[in-house]
Amino acid sequence: MRSGGGRARRALRGQRRQPRPVLLDAERGAVAQPVAQGRLRDARHRWLHLGRRGAGQGTGQPHRRGRAARRRSGEAGGFHRRQAARGAGDGQGALLPPAREGHRRRLRRRRPDHGLQHDGRERAGRRAGLHRQAAAALGPAALKRRALLACALAPAAALGVGTPAGRTAGDWSPALLREARDLLDAAASEGLDPVVYRDAAPDAAFLAFLHDLHVGRVRARDLGFGVTVPAPGESAVEQALLDALAANRLSLAVERLRPPLAQYAQLREQLARYRRIAAATRWAALPAAPRKVEPGQSWAGTAALAERLSALGDLPPGGAVSEARYDGTLVGAVKRFQSRHGLEPDGVLGRATLAALEIAPAQRVRQIELAMERLRWLPARGGRPVIAINLPMFRLWAWAAEAPEATPSLAMDVIVGRAMRTQTPVFADEMTHLVFRPYWNVPRSILRQEVLPALERDAGYLAAHDMEIVAGAGDDARPVGPSPEVLEALRVGALRVRQKPGPKNSLGLAKFIFPNDDNVYLHGTPARELFARSRRDFSHGCVRVADPAALAEWLLREQPGWDRESIVAAMNGTRTQQVNLRAPVPVLLYYLTALVSPDDGSLHFADDLYGHDAALERRLAARRRR
Numbered sequence: 001m002r003s004g005g006g007r008a009r010r011a012l013r014g015q016r017r018q019p020r021p022v023l024l025d026a027e028r029g030a031v032a033q034p035v036a037q038g039r040l041r042d043a044r045h046r047w048l049h050l051g052r053r054g055a056g057q058g059t060g061q062p063h064r065r066g067r068a069a070r071r072r073s074g075e076a077g078g079f080h081r082r083q084a085a086r087g088a089g090d091g092q093g094a095l096l097p098p099a100r101e102g103h104r105r106r107l108r109r110r111r112p113d114h115g116l117q118h119d120g121r122e123r124a125g126r127r128a129g130l131h132r133q134a135a136a137a138l139g140p141a142a143l144k145r146r147a148l149l150a151c152a153l154a155p156a157a158a159l160g161v162g163t164p165a166g167r168t169a170g171d172w173s174p175a176l177l178r179e180a181r182d183l184l185d186a187a188a189s190e191g192l193d194p195v196v197y198r199d200a201a202p203d204a205a206f207l208a209f210l211h212d213l214h215v216g217r218v219r220a221r222d223l224g225f226g227v228t229v230p231a232p233g234e235s236a237v238e239q240a241l242l243d244a245l246a247a248n249r250l251s252l253a254v255e256r257l258r259p260p261l262a263q264y265a266q267l268r269e270q271l272a273r274y275r276r277i278a279a280a281t282r283w284a285a286l287p288a289a290p291r292k293v294e295p296g297q298s299w300a301g302t303a304a305l306a307e308r309l310s311a312l313g314d315l316p317p318g319g320a321v322s323e324a325r326y327d328g329t330l331v332g333a334v335k336r337f338q339s340r341h342g343l344e345p346d347g348v349l350g351r352a353t354l355a356a357l358e359i360a361p362a363q364r365v366r367q368i369e370l371a372m373e374r375l376r377w378l379p380a381r382g383g384r385p386v387i388a389i390n391l392p393m394f395r396l397w398a399w400a401a402e403a404p405e406a407t408p409s410l411a412m413d414v415i416v417g418r419a420m421r422t423q424t425p426v427f428a429d430e431m432t433h434l435v436f437r438p439y440w441n442v443p444r445s446i447l448r449q450e451v452l453p454a455l456e457r458d459a460g461y462l463a464a465h466d467m468e469i470v471a472g473a474g475d476d477a478r479p480v481g482p483s484p485e486v487l488e489a490l491r492v493g494a495l496r497v498r499q500k501p502g503p504k505n506s507l508g509l510a511k512f513i514f515p516n517d518d519n520v521y522l523h524g525t526p527a528r529e530l531f532a533r534s535r536r537d538f539s540h541g542c543v544r545v546a547d548p549a550a551l552a553e554w555l556l557r558e559q560p561g562w563d564r565e566s567i568v569a570a571m572n573g574t575r576t577q578q579v580n581l582r583a584p585v586p587v588l589l590y591y592l593t594a595l596v597s598p599d600d601g602s603l604h605f606a607d608d609l610y611g612h613d614a615a616l617e618r619r620l621a622a623r624r625r626r
Helices: 004-017 032-036 040-053 067-072 077-086 098-110 120-138 140-152 154-159 174-185 202-215 234-247 251-257 262-280 302-312 329-340 351-357 361-375 444-457 484-491 528-532 548-555 564-571 612-625
Strands: 386-390 395-399 410-417 427-436 467-471 478-480 496-499 510-513 537-539 543-545 577-590 594-596 603-605
Touching: 174 202, 174 251, 202 234, 202 251, 234 251, 262 361, 262 594, 302 329, 329 351, 329 603, 361 594, 361 612, 395 548, 410 528, 410 548, 427 548, 427 564, 444 484, 444 496, 510 548, 537 543, 548 564
Parallel strands: 386 577, 410 537
Antiparallel strands: 386 395, 395 410, 410 543, 427 510, 427 577, 467 478, 467 496, 594 603
């Protein structure tokens, strides 16, 4: 009887024989991605497979071929080993796919030399003819990319993986290699880790660096972020490198692939500044404080506090500070610090303010780096009006089509989803219309968890909150009176609950719709008092805006008949009214805990409200371990 261990080993060997799935696309340089990720064996495998399929054959897995077919196409293992051993014999032949090498082998079979030696010119002529055939099959652009990828595969030999024909068609000059290494050593200025690029040769590492700089080290969708606007990917990286090589200046590729958002450039400057603070500052420890220190109180920590706030830029140079009393310019500096860190700017040194003051500059450096990584996922503005909401900072900005990022047309506070249960998702979409005096159709989750339990306790709950049970969809659905049968139908989803338009409506007097799978939208709220709080995660997932009339006025500013007066009249009228936008407006819900605020141009920090920074940190750490 055969042992189970033997069966397991045979099964494992069978798994190893399975062809590895690869994505191939001759027109997009499919070899570049594994090279950029350091997977040189996969890169060589894709190179060989590309030659078998030919140009323009799409993508797929390597198809199995019989021994005779491989022999006819020149793909037998011995043939390629001999070609690799021959090494420097062909200048152009190194760029030809294996199928072309097989064609050359057949030419030699058909044209015996009858004992005559062909001179070098005849061999060169045959090579040139084969290269012309490859150019006709692949096209000049594909051949140019193939040459670049051959150069990128050059360092593979040092890692024990040969290039398909044993050598490359060319190599980077010593000057280019030095420039590549200098740019890689400066990767920290882009919020990237230079250490991860030091194990590979400079040219392969530089390709990986350009990819990370342009599209990020982690994909947004891998973290559940629905940033749906496509960004240019691998082809943009390859083309930028090609153009930089042609100009003999690699820094051109870095400048071209750096995220184009002004926020990225601002964070890049702040990253350098906070690195200088972290390297030069050794702060004196703040002495223990009572439960809180209010302006005018005596406190022994004023000198240490002044030193810290001066280094961070919140205390102006030369400001007079009392050595024993917390007052004057020091209170103003604390208020500026609180405002920049999402705290109530009351000047009181409470527990939250003291905890924020104890965060080391090195930790703030990491926050900036994570914010720069997320900016690589975001689309460029594209010359259109846009609404952007930074969730952990509870803030909305709107820009006209050509307005600079530093001067938004509109800004207001918002309330977002609860951190523990109903987080607002991160995604991008387009706003199409708004509704004045909307109904609120109570979601099933809220119906089960809140409305039905309240209705069981109090039969008058619906009437007290201007709610009604209705049958059917749409605003013209028929109301149904409460009864045991109706409540049972409500529990199983046959009926629904909605809230009537008016001042008690949970959506306020306007809602702003950008259709999406999460059923998230912007709206007003009757709970105006919540905007006075510094931390504002109170909603069920939608975003409540502080001034819906101002947002409606900005959206309808170019549509006749919708000035401020008519908007207020519609919000306080007697009927529900939908207004379609003349053109859709992009809406971006994003997540940055470090941001140069368009409000005042200063660097702001926020708590990791939803834990997205921690999740990104874990993903980056796992990538470094691979």
